Structure formats: structure tokens, C-alpha cells
Amino acid sequence: MSLLQVDGLRKSFGGVAALDGVSFALPAGQMLALIGPNGAGKSTCFNVINGQLRPDAGRVLLDGQDIAGLDARRIWRRGVGRTFQVSAAFASLTVLENVQAALLSHHRRLWQLWRPAAACLREQAMDLLAQVGMADQAGRACGVLAYGDIKRVELAMALSNAPRLLLMDEPTAGMAPRERQALMALTRRLVSERGLSVLFTEHSMDVVFAFADEIIVLARGQLIAQGKPDAVRQDARVREVYFGSGASFGSAA
Structure with missing residues (x-):
């Protein structure tokens, strides 16, 4: 059984379908990239899985249990960690204090922050x-801290609740190429050591094709392709969505 199973997710805003029957699975111990052009529905899909949005229809199964519609805090306590595109660390606190705060929340001991x-x-x-x-x-x-180091701190914070599933929203946004590769290599090592499953969105195609075990592609709220990186790279519909032509993906984007 897959650790994460998304089945027929639908979500509309003002009559516009942000998610239109999206289904996919993520096995334990794998990294799955969710890509697509702007407005494809990636953020909506993430926010439904994470509990920030309630779906109009469909299921989100975590280890066989439906978590669709639960709030973000309850989903976090079931073993789902998340990093955000915009920094979630407290700038005025030390690196250690940020991670301690995340641990205190996990252990329900926030009253000890004083x-x-x-x-x-x-x-x-x-x-x-x-x-x-x-x-x-x-x-x-x-x-x-340098931006790449802040991302490492946020990763440590996300690991504070010993997650089985880690959601990473644009983890390398704003990073230089070397920083991007280093952060995702670290994530890959943690996947191997901890048996984590990772679902991540990413605009940098060099990161996607270098580190994803599988890729799913959304366009206008619909899943248009899913498979191994080489297969997705050659998919004509994916190339059309991204480039409007038959051009293939290069090594970076």
C-alpha cells in the first residue's frame, strides 16, 4: 500500500476548477515531484493535502486513513511535515531555539517556552x-544566516515531529544552483536514512529530473502525465504545456 494515496481530488474557486479529479500515489521511501505551469493547481493540491484547504470532493489517504478535511494541526500530528517557499523560521531566535520551538510544539509543551x-x-x-x-x-x-542555511534549519524544524510524509513547497526557490543541489542531496539522504516519503513542488527542472523518483504534471487542474523522469521528459503533452512546441526539457529551467 502507498503511504499517500490521493483519489479524485476536486476543488473550485468561484466556478474555476483548481483541481479537477486529481489522483496519484506516493510509496514509502520515494521522492515525488509535482510540477506544472503557473496556475496548474500545484499549490491548491498541496494545501488540500496539508489541511489548509478542504476539498470539494475526493480523498487523501495517509497510510490508509482518510485525512481530507482535517485541519493542518491534526494532519501534522499524524506525521506530515512541511516546509514552505517563504521562510517560516523566526529571524530573531537562534538556530537552536527555532528547532526547540518546533519540538516543544510536537511534544505539546508550548507552555514551557518561558x-x-x-x-x-x-x-x-x-x-x-x-x-x-x-x-x-x-x-x-x-x-x-545565508538563505541556503535557513532552508536547512527549516528542514530540521519539519523533521521535529518525526514525519512519515514530508511536503516541500518550492524548497530551492531563490537558491543558487550549487545550493539547490546540496539541499536536495541532503533531502535524498534523509529519505534513505529515515524511510521518508517526500512530495515536492519545484520550478527548477534540473532539481526535478535529478532527484525525483517519479514526476506528476498538472495543467489547469488536471493530471496530464505521471511516470519516471525520462518518460515525463519525452511526453509530448508535457512539452506542449511548458513550451507550446515539441521542444524537449533541457538540463535546467
Whole structure:
């Protein structure tokens, strides 16, 4: 059984179908890229899976249990982590304090935030930072970090609830090519070590084709292609949607 099974999702806004019967599956231990041109329905699909939007119809099965319509907090507690395109870290807090805050939320101990940060789940937070290569910067404020390092901190925060499924919304947006490759290589390593499943949206085609096990393509709310990267790269309908011609994907976009 797939860890995530999306079945017939529909969502409309003002009569416009943002999702029109979208179905796909994500097995455990794989990275699935969700791509498509602007307005394809990617963000809507993400937000329905994550609980920020309620679908008009369809199911979202997490390990066989329907989570469609649950709020984001309840879905998070069922083992779904998420990183966002816009930074979700607190700039004024240190790297360590940001991860500690995420851990306190996971353990339902937010009432302890008034205590000295060093006393709250420090060892567990440092372990997460070590996993993403940020332990040596634990005492620095997030507001002074390079953008790629902030993304690593956010990844550590997303791992605080020991997720089975990780949703990554444009994880490499704003990054230089070397930073993009490094972050996704780190994600791939965590998938292998933790048995995570990852669903990610991405505009950088070099990232998509280098790291996705499979790719699904949306256009105008409908799924138009799904398969291994090489098959999707050669799909005529996908090329038409992206380029309006028979051109093939290059190594980067």
C-alpha cells in the first residue's frame, strides 16, 4: 500500500476548477515531484493535502486513513511535515531555539517556552541540526544566516515531529544552483536514512529530473502525465504545456 494515496481530488474557486479529479500515489521511501505551469493547481493540491484547504470532493489517504478535511494541526500530528517557499523560521531566535520551538510544539509543551531555551529539548534539537549540517551554527540568529542555511534549519524544524510524509513547497526557490543541489542531496539522504516519503513542488527542472523518483504534471487542474523522469521528459503533452512546441526539457529551467 502507498503511504499517500490521493483519489479524485476536486476543488473550485468561484466556478474555476483548481483541481479537477486529481489522483496519484506516493510509496514509502520515494521522492515525488509535482510540477506544472503557473496556475496548474500545484499549490491548491498541496494545501488540500496539508489541511489548509478542504476539498470539494475526493480523498487523501495517509497510510490508509482518510485525512481530507482535517485541519493542518491534526494532519501534522499524524506525521506530515512541511516546509514552505517563504521562510517560516523566526529571524530573531537562534538556530537552536527555532528547532526547540518546533519540538516543544510536537511534544505539546508550548507552555514551557518561558523557560530558558537551553533547558528545553536541547539534545534532541542538536541531533536534528546535526542531521542537516547546522549543529555548528546552533547559537547564531536565523536572521543573519545565508538563505541556503535557513532552508536547512527549516528542514530540521519539519523533521521535529518525526514525519512519515514530508511536503516541500518550492524548497530551492531563490537558491543558487550549487545550493539547490546540496539541499536536495541532503533531502535524498534523509529519505534513505529515515524511510521518508517526500512530495515536492519545484520550478527548477534540473532539481526535478535529478532527484525525483517519479514526476506528476498538472495543467489547469488536471493530471496530464505521471511516470519516471525520462518518460515525463519525452511526453509530448508535457512539452506542449511548458513550451507550446515539441521542444524537449533541457538540463535546467
